[in-house]
Amino acid sequence: MIEIKDIFKTFGDNEVLKGISAKFLPGKNNLIIGGSGSGKTTLLKCIVGLHEPTKGQVFFNEQNFTEMSFEERVPIRTEIGMLFQNSALFDSMTVEENIMFPLNLFTNQSRSEKLDRANFCLERVNLKGKNKLYPAELSGGMKKRVGIARAISMQPKYLFVDEPNSGLDPKTSILIDELIAELTKEYEITTVVVTHDMNSVMGIGDHILFLHQGQKWWEGSNKEIAHTDNQELNDFVFASRFMEAAKEKL
Amino acid sequence: MFTSLGRYILLLRLSFRKPEKFSVYWAEIMREMVSIGLGSLGIISVISLFIGAVAVIQVAFQLTSPLVPATIAGSISRDSTILEFSPTISALVLAGRVGSSIASQIGTMRVTEQIDALEIMGVNAPGYLISPKIFAGITMVPMLNILSICLGLAGGYIACAASGDIAPADYVLGLRDGFLPITLQASLVKSFTFGFIITSVCAYQGFYTSGGALEVGQSATQGVVWSCIMILFADLIISRIML
Numbered sequence A: 001m002i003e004i005k006d007i008f009k010t011f012g013d014n015e016v017l018k019g020i021s022a023k024f025l026p027g028k029n030n031l032i033i034g035g036s037g038s039g040k041t042t043l044l045k046c047i048v049g050l051h052e053p054t055k056g057q058v059f060f061n062e063q064n065f066t067e068m069s070f071e072e073r074v075p076i077r078t079e080i081g082m083l084f085q086n087s088a089l090f091d092s093m094t095v096e097e098n099i100m101f102p103l104n105l106f107t108n109q110s111r112s113e114k115l116d117r118a119n120f121c122l123e124r125v126n127l128k129g130k131n132k133l134y135p136a137e138l139s140g141g142m143k144k145r146v147g148i149a150r151a152i153s154m155q156p157k158y159l160f161v162d163e164p165n166s167g168l169d170p171k172t173s174i175l176i177d178e179l180i181a182e183l184t185k186e187y188e189i190t191t192v193v194v195t196h197d198m199n200s201v202m203g204i205g206d207h208i209l210f211l212h213q214g215q216k217w218w219e220g221s222n223k224e225i226a227h228t229d230n231q232e233l234n235d236f237v238f239a240s241r242f243m244e245a246a247k248e249k250l
Numbered sequence B: 001m002f003t004s005l006g007r008y009i010l011l012l013r014l015s016f017r018k019p020e021k022f023s024v025y026w027a028e029i030m031r032e033m034v035s036i037g038l039g040s041l042g043i044i045s046v047i048s049l050f051i052g053a054v055a056v057i058q059v060a061f062q063l064t065s066p067l068v069p070a071t072i073a074g075s076i077s078r079d080s081t082i083l084e085f086s087p088t089i090s091a092l093v094l095a096g097r098v099g100s101s102i103a104s105q106i107g108t109m110r111v112t113e114q115i116d117a118l119e120i121m122g123v124n125a126p127g128y129l130i131s132p133k134i135f136a137g138i139t140m141v142p143m144l145n146i147l148s149i150c151l152g153l154a155g156g157y158i159a160c161a162a163s164g165d166i167a168p169a170d171y172v173l174g175l176r177d178g179f180l181p182i183t184l185q186a187s188l189v190k191s192f193t194f195g196f197i198i199t200s201v202c203a204y205q206g207f208y209t210s211g212g213a214l215e216v217g218q219s220a221t222q223g224v225v226w227s228c229i230m231i232l233f234a235d236l237i238i239s240r241i242m243l
Ligand SMILES: Nc1ncnc2c1ncn2[C@@H]1O[C@H](COP(=O)(O)OP(=O)(O)O)[C@@H](O)[C@H]1O
Pocket: A011, A014, A016, A034, A035, A036, A037, A038, A039, A040, A041, A042, A043
């Protein structure tokens, strides 16, 4: 389980996160939602240690990640997979090399074992046979899927995803969402997804954290989200006409 | 300025942490050596031939007195090629060719979150990205320097043969006359230092890029400018200490 306690993050005199505490449920899709600039990415980066929080702590399985040194963090890092907003594939490497990269550095597997694992991950994200392509030759949706394959190659316990749907068409978005949800169930991963896409929220949100003005404004499941009387959350959820029209059915 | 220096030193310290896996780093070192060494052979060869030729022609032009033996042109151009022209001019050219590509490569990895991706995996990003480049720099730049010296002296010979200002035989005699090994040592120390400066300064500029494509371009420019300044400064210091 991942737990964050009273996270503050300031850039210069811009106080982005103002004391956020939460627990992310194991084996579930945990969503962080909120408007643009509400600090979602910043919170995600604080959790995984790409930003050091100004104040507060992050716990992975009760271990205080925030107070660990670089070396102490490595074992936890190897249990973390992350999918970045623009996929962040290594563009000097082929698809296959991208997926094998963490295996090369952190395991002692033989080359054929690593290849098997890479092929398995590629097949799992429906990209069988694309081994030798370079990231520049892939579409946005394919890059995301390679990013997912790379994130799961080390069989992570934790998966972090930043805006899985940015820059994708609605159909591909749903496929990516479903893929993330399936992997979460299949491998009992604790998944944390940052999104502002209501389709994802309704589709895969087991546990949802709504950020507003750098604070945790609301917390609950996608069953509860439509019936809340929280004004800001309602504004966010029903910002689209489509959701407004669907409100009756929910 | 001082904070930059502090961050630069800190980054260098991070770069030389123990590698996660030596074989992976070794493969990177080989790749960088090929890219820096082989990739620069052409340009270094061409400029060295020209510089050597120009050095002889200029010395010959200045030596008009019949009292000075003609062989001296060979000795003077040898010393200036070994000590200054080859190491320094190659380094300035390499700062443009190798340095800018290092800064823009690492800068692009920064702005496209590839460096974040490395760190998430638990990879020591400065170590993985920077130390192989520095290692390749401090080995390949001296080697290119030796090549540059040889070709520079050959260029001088060609210039003598072609222009006839100095008899090629006198030039060769001059090359052999009064050679001091310390000049070659100083030259190698210089090129080793320049190799370190080019790779580390440009890697630093790339690593701390923030923003987008525009900033990557700026980092590359900054990397080249600072490398050139540092190269000339180091040139002065080493010459002062060793000669
Ligand atoms: N590295 C940074 N340096 C300075 N300010 C930042 C940085 N990252 C984010 N911010 C600021 O933090 C705020 C929240 O950004 P972000 O977490 O990216 O929002 P979101 O992902 O919810 O759209 C923004 O006002 C942004 O300007």
